[in-house]
Amino acid sequence: MAVKEPGKKTAKLQDTLNEQLANWWVMYVKLHHFHWYVKGPHFPVLHVKFEELYEMAAKKLDELAERMLAIGLEPSSTMKEYLSVSHIKEGGKAGADDTDILETIVDDFAKMVDGLKKATQIAEEEFEDTATADMLNEHIEDLQKQMWMLNATIGK
Template sequence: MSTIQTKQNTTTNTSALQESLNRQIAGWSVLYTKLHNFHWYVKGPHFFTLHAKFEELYNLATANMDEVAERLLMIGGRPVATIAEQLHLSPIAEVQGQMSAEQMVEQVIADLNAMLSVIHQGIYEAGEAEDNATEDILIGFTAALDKEIWMLNAFLGK
C-alpha cells in the first residue's frame, strides 16, 4: 500500500471514529438529562433506592461524556456541544410522558443497551484507526455498563 493510500485510510478511519465518539457524547448528554428527570420524578415504594441509583447513573453519564469529549479533542476532533446537535446525533430519545418507577428502570436498561451498541461501534472504529487508547477507554465502559444492566434487571426480578 502506498503512503498516500495509508494516509487516506487513516484519515477515513479517524473520521469514522470521531463521528462515533460524537454519537457517544450526544447519547451521554441526553441520557444525563433523562436520568435527572427520573431522579426528580420517581415515586413509590422504591423512591429512596431509585432516587440514589439515578443520581449515580447521571454522574456516570457525566464522567463518560467528559472522558469521550476529552479523548476526541486529543485525536483532533470537535465534540458536539449544543443541545440541538446532541439531540440529532443521540441514540437515546428524550423522556415522553409520565412513567412508573419500573418503566423508568426498563427505559434506563434500554438506553444503556443503546449506548453499548454505540460504544461497540466505537471500539470497532478505534481498532480500524489503530487507536489503542480510545479502544481501551471504550472497552472499560462496556464492563461498567454490563454490570449496571445486570443490576437493574435484577431489581426488576429478571
C-alpha cells in the same frame, strides 16, 4: 494516535465518537428527569441510584470529550447536535412506575452498548487507536454492570 485535522477518514471516527458523546449527554439529562420525578415506595433507593447513574454519565461524557480533544477531534457541544445524532430519546413516560423507568434505562443502556461496540471496532481496527478503544470498552463494562443490577432490581 495523534490526529491534528480531521480529514475524510478521521471524520468517521469523529462522527462515531460524537454519537457516543450525544448518547451520554441525552442519557445524563434523562437520568436527571428520572431522579427528579421518581415516585412511590422505592423512591429513596431509586432517587439515590439515579443520581449515581447521572454522575457516572457526566464522568463518561467528559472523559470521551477530553479524549477526542487529546487526539485532535472536535466533540460536539450543543444539545441541538446531541439530539440530532443520539440513539437515545429524551424524556420519559409521565407517571411511569419504577419498573417502567428501570426497563427504559436498561433498554437505553443496551442501545448505548451497541453503539460503543461499533465505535470500539472503528477506533481499534480502522485507526489502530487502542487507547480510545480501551476507554470505550470500560464504558461498555460499566453499562453492562448497571444493566445487570437494574434487571436484578426488577426481577429479570
